[in-house]
Amino acid sequence: MSLAAEAFVSQIAAAEPWPENATLYQPLKEDQILLSDSASSLAVQTFLRMCGLPVLVSCRANAEYMSPSGKVPFIQVGNQVVSELGPIVQFTKAKGHSLSDGLDDVQRAEMKAYMELVNNMLLTAELYIQWCDDYTATEISRPRYSSPYSWPLNHILAYQKQWEVRRKMNVIGWSGKSLEQVYEDVSQCCQALSQRLGTQPYFFNKQPTELDALVFGHLFTILTTQLTNDELAEKVKSYTNLLSFCHRIEHTYFKDRGRINAA
Amino acid sequence: MRKTRVGALFCSCRLARIKTLSMFLAFIPPCRRSVLSWRCALGCCCMHTNMAEPMELLCWGGDWDLPSVHSDSLIVLAYAKFSGAKLAVKSIDWTWRTITASVPQLHYEGSTVTEPAQILNFLRKQRFNADYELTAKQGADTMAYIALLEEKLRPALLHTFWVDAENYVNLTRPWFTSHSPFPLNFFVPGRQASLALSRILLTKAESPLLNITEVEGKIYSEAKECLNLLSHRLGNFHFFFGDTPTSLDAFVFGHIAPLIKAPLPSGQLQKHLNQLDNLCQFCNTILKNYFTDASAEKRMDCSLTAPHDPVDANLQKLTQLVNKESNLIEKMDDNLRSSPQHRHETKPSARASERNSPLLSKH
Numbered sequence: 282m283s284l285a286a287e288a289f290v291s292q293i294a295a296a297e298p299w300p301e302n303a304t305l306y307q308p309l310k311e312d313q314i315l316l317s318d319s320a321s322s323l324a325v326q327t328f329l330r331m332c333g334l335p336v337l338v339s340c341r342a343n344a345e346y347m348s349p350s351g352k353v354p355f356i357q358v359g360n361q362v363v364s365e366l367g368p369i370v371q372f373t374k375a376k377g378h379s380l381s382d383g384l385d386d387v388q389r390a391e392m393k394a395y396m397e398l399v400n401n402m403l404l405t406a407e408l409y410i411q412w413c414d415d416y417t418a419t420e421i422s423r424p425r426y427s428s429p430y431s432w433p434l435n436h437i438l439a440y441q442k443q444w445e446v447r448r449k450m451n452v453i454g455w456s457g458k459s460l461e462q463v464y465e466d467v468s469q470c471c472q473a474l475s476q477r478l479g480t481q482p483y484f485f486n487k488q489p490t491e492l493d494a495l496v497f498g499h500l501f502t503i504l505t506t507q508l509t510n511d512e513l514a515e516k517v518k519s520y521t522n523l524l525s526f527c528h529r530i531e532h533t534y535f536k537d538r539g540r541i542n543a544a
Numbered sequence: 545m546r547k548t549r550v551g552a553l554f555c556s557c558r559l560a561r562i563k564t565l566s567m568f569l570a571f572i573p574p575c576r577r578s579v580l581s582w583r584c585a586l587g588c589c590c591m592h593t594n595m596a597e598p599m600e601l602l603c604w605g606g607d608w609d610l611p612s613v614h615s616d617s618l619i620v621l622a623y624a625k626f627s628g629a630k631l632a633v634k635s636i637d638w639t640w641r642t643i644t645a646s647v648p649q650l651h652y653e654g655s656t657v658t659e660p661a662q663i664l665n666f667l668r669k670q671r672f673n674a675d676y677e678l679t680a681k682q683g684a685d686t687m688a689y690i691a692l693l694e695e696k697l698r699p700a701l702l703h704t705f706w707v708d709a710e711n712y713v714n715l716t717r718p719w720f721t722s723h724s725p726f727p728l729n730f731f732v733p734g735r736q737a738s739l740a741l742s743r744i745l746l747t748k749a750e751s752p753l754l755n756i757t758e759v760e761g762k763i764y765s766e767a768k769e770c771l772n773l774l775s776h777r778l779g780n781f782h783f784f785f786g787d788t789p790t791s792l793d794a795f796v797f798g799h800i801a802p803l804i805k806a807p808l809p810s811g812q813l814q815k816h817l818n819q820l821d822n823l824c825q826f827c828n829t830i831l832k833n834y835f836t837d838a839s840a841e842k843r844m845d846c847s848l849t850a851p852h853d854p855v856d857a858n859l860q861k862l863t864q865l866v867n868k869e870s871n872l873i874e875k876m877d878d879n880l881r882s883s884p885q886h887r888h889e890t891k892p893s894a895r896a897s898e899r900n901s902p903l904l905s906k907h
Contacts, residue, residue: 389776397696477688
């Protein structure tokens with residue numbers, strides 16, 4: 282969106298309070314959704330719960346196509362549609378709810394930097410494992426992604442998505458990496474997060490921020506999703522403070538739903 | 545005669561020089577000793593014999609007051625200076641490597657390493673570590689800020705230099721064309737430009753609408769925000785983690801130095817950066833202290849003017865003394881070799897006759 286359009290949207294957003302029937306759209310939980318989308322969706326849900334904003338989760342097979350940016354999840358609030366965590370955070374800020382107001386400039390810089398680290402390393406690693414590793418792509422990703430569609434559309438869409446992700450990996454230089462190197466990168470990223478978290482309850486001590494939501498979304502999904510092998514989950518499990526961080530957020534914000542059923 | 549004996553002593557026992565240097569090392573605290581001892585040992589090795597083959601770096605050439613115009617090459621060059629690694633820098637300008645090599649590239653003992661992050665890891669394994677004083681949390685912060693730079697700033701830099709029509713036609717393409725051999729000069733800039741465009745579109749554009757104009761506003765606003773964040777983080781300090789530069793400083797320098805120094809015809813990002821004084825100061829400090837061609841002593845004398853620790857000041861003084869000592873020894877060596885008395889020892893008869901004749905002629 283251009284800057285003028287963004288300012289316009291913020292103005293409209295500020296006009297109305299958060300409605301009761303805000304909806305979050307994601308792909309089908311049982312059959313279709315993949316690891317990376319599930320992680321992003323959980324991150325947004327966690328953020329909204331931390332802000333205390335009610336949202337209904339609705340699963341649709343064509344969620345990706347309904348989204349304004351092509352990425353899931355997206356939320357529909359009143360007559361506006363916003364997708365991805367970054368714009369959603371700005372949108373809720375325009376409505377007057379923010380988690381990072383108490384941070385000073387240096388801390389805000391750190392928070393943004395760590396969010397980029399998670400996006401750069403964890404999300405890219407998830408995409409790589411799903412689509413660039415042939416075994417996982419054949420066994421899990423392609424069947425799941427195309428499950429709502431009939432032949433021949435399912436083949437076409439699955440291969441199109443795989444080709445798109447592989448092009449992106451090529452351009453950012455990840456196509457030359459082996460799976461072991463990707464696991465090593467994930468491990469380093471988790472180590473950095475673990476060292477930053479230390480013994481604090483949240484990343485910026487007392488109050489949770491969008492960084493906590495994002496990290497929780499990714500780590501919880503990695504820990505609870507069944508892939509072809511458990512190596513990714515093992516890498517995360519070796520950092521005990523990250524495990525206890527995930528448990529703490531789950532108990533604090535999701536206890537009314539019981540355990541979250543990740544796909 | 546005494547001089548010749550002393551001369552012989554100096555000429556024959558160069559080890560004595562190393563011993564005097566190591567005496568100075570005893571006064572330095574252990575954590576600094578490793579760096580200084582490595583530097584001195586390297587210097588001594590190079591003085592002695594060229595046993596260790598130097599590491600060779602391939603990179604693009606320099607212009608606009610910079611050692612290289614390419615961001616990634618600058619990162620590696622800066623880190624090498626910060627950590628004291630001696631690199632033999634070979635520029636790929638006017639060679640066929642402009643199209644075949646992926647720059648920067650480090651060659652050492654048969655192995656090749658590409659990509660700045662991998663090269664920095666390799667240098668750290670060779671014990672050229674500029675980050676040895678960082679705490680674990682600062683190391684984590686380094687990783688996070690590097691990710692921020694890659695995600696937010698790099699697309700806008702690529703756009704400014706390679707996609708923006710005015711800059712590309714007036715600055716970037718002519719420069720790269722003039723620094724590539726015939727017939728590659730027709731292909732190199734175009735190839736880099738298309739790589740840059742595809743990178744921006746694939747990572748930043750929303751997939752239904754792969755149009756560059758939609759993305760421009762977004763990437764420039766993100767880049768400006770990123771520069772503001774870096775400026776807030778740097779504050780009034782000389783470097784990001786205290787008084788010594790680390791790998792994060794190398795990454796930031798590599799990204800912003802071309803943006804500050806290049807004479808861009810249309811540079812909204814450059815104008816924004818020029819308003820952030822502390823980042824410009826940071827860049828100029830590094831250029832002045834690590835990349836000028838002045839002698840080592842002069843660099844030591846005009847080094848950081850910010851308040852040092854007393855330990856840093858002592859280290860600087862000791863390094864100066866060590867350098868002066870070794871320079872003096874070299875000079876004395878040369879003087880002794882070329883002194884008339886030294887020559888006098890070899891040809892006594894001729895000299896005696898010369899000396900005697902004026903005496904004889906006088907009386």
